[in-house]
Amino acid sequence: MPIRHGVAGRYGTFPSxxxxxxxxxxxxxxxxxxxxxxxxxxxxxxxxxxxxxxxAEQKGRQGKVFLVPGK
Structure with a gap:
């Protein structure tokens, strides 16, 4: 059985x-x-x-890490 990824792999078709x-x-x-x-x-x-x-490299991190110029 081929390995499937993403929505198509899980549900068989891509949503419209x-x-x-x-x-x-x-x-x-x-x-x-x-x-x-x-x-x-x-x-x-x-x-x-x-x-x-x-x-950003921490395991279990939640949220994004933003770089803001001039903060």
Whole structure:
């Protein structure tokens, strides 16, 4: 049996453009209602790039690591 990845591998077909759009709208609605919470992560200045890289490489990290010029 071939190894399958992503949505097509799990469900057998790719969702249509309309289905993807609807899914995105549903997710945004759930976020607005507080059902789904996001963790945006931490912002680092370019002077803190070493700390940013260390944070990005941590296992179990939640959220993104942002580099912000002029922070």
């Amino acid at each position: 453009s309309a289905e993807r759009r609807q899914l995105g709208e549903d997710i945004v609605a759930l976020m607005r209602e507080g059902v789904i919470e996001t963790s945006p992560g931490r912002k680092y200045s370019l002077d803190e790039i070493g700390e940013a890289v260390a944070q």
